[in-house]
Amino acid sequence: MSPRTARHPYLDHRGPIPFAHRGGAAGPAGENTLAAFRLAVQAGYRYLETDVHATSDGVLLAFHDRRLQRVTDSRGRISAMSAAEIAKARIGDEPIPTMAELLAEFPRARFNIDVKEPNTVEPLAALLKQADALERVCVSSFSDARLATVRELLGPEVCTSAGPREAWRMWRASRRLKPGEAPDAAALPQLAADCLQLPPALGRIVVVDERLLAAAHAAGVPVHVWTINDDTEMDRLLDLGADGIMTDRLDTLKTVLTKRGNWS
Numbered sequence: 001m002s003p004r005t006a007r008h009p010y011l012d013h014r015g016p017i018p019f020a021h022r023g024g025a026a027g028p029a030g031e032n033t034l035a036a037f038r039l040a041v042q043a044g045y046r047y048l049e050t051d052v053h054a055t056s057d058g059v060l061l062a063f064h065d066r067r068l069q070r071v072t073d074s075r076g077r078i079s080a081m082s083a084a085e086i087a088k089a090r091i092g093d094e095p096i097p098t099m100a101e102l103l104a105e106f107p108r109a110r111f112n113i114d115v116k117e118p119n120t121v122e123p124l125a126a127l128l129k130q131a132d133a134l135e136r137v138c139v140s141s142f143s144d145a146r147l148a149t150v151r152e153l154l155g156p157e158v159c160t161s162a163g164p165r166e167a168w169r170m171w172r173a174s175r176r177l178k179p180g181e182a183p184d185a186a187a188l189p190q191l192a193a194d195c196l197q198l199p200p201a202l203g204r205i206v207v208v209d210e211r212l213l214a215a216a217h218a219a220g221v222p223v224h225v226w227t228i229n230d231d232t233e234m235d236r237l238l239d240l241g242a243d244g245i246m247t248d249r250l251d252t253l254k255t256v257l258t259k260r261g262n263w264s
Helices: 032-043 099-105 116-130 144-157 162-175 210-218 231-240 249-258
Strands: 018-021 046-055 058-060 112-117 137-140 196-198 223-225 244-247
Touching: 018 032, 018 249, 032 046, 032 099, 046 099, 046 116, 058 099, 058 116, 099 112, 099 116, 112 116, 112 144, 116 144, 137 144, 144 162, 162 196, 162 210, 210 223, 231 244, 231 249, 244 249
Parallel strands: 018 046, 018 244, 046 112, 112 137, 196 223, 223 244
Antiparallel strands: 046 058
């Protein structure tokens, strides 16, 4: 394999990318609300992470859980309810925003969209085409099958992160490296994804370390790490060479990047 020579426009950013995870879930406006995303944009965040579920009538909602009850005053599974039924639910005083509303409200923002259910894929592909938003969106998922369908529907114009299988292949390849060893790009797995988005660890297994970053970078694939809320851990990952950090604590990450001269 040869390392990538062309980078998707979504990934064009000077220095590490700061992501507002769910709009900044630790902030005063709650997670995945229009108010939270507005506060993130006002704080200078250009990259907004969110999740999508589709209602029974195909409306895409920016919401993390399958069911409403953890963060709203209502109950029920989103895929079994209509948009009109869910419109009554509130996160504090806020209704659940639609993905279409977010794209329209923040035309200069870039969205990292986590596809949560199979029934969201086709409505999302249609929305991104209709909104002419492909250059400012990265689609992620914990399902390789959903990501494959997204790529089939939207082609190379859409930026996608690696699914579990692709991420595992790159991690496994990185285990063959000795600390400090330069990877042979030709020996690395070829990914359909444009980036890796990973936790720093899974239980006792370290996921993002010097070897993983070296392998991914040799393949031309940036690495974004989630969800980091501690300033010491942010600094450690940035020192290793992480290309992006997702956080619930927007002030903390902004402070860390500002001190490092990486806030833009």
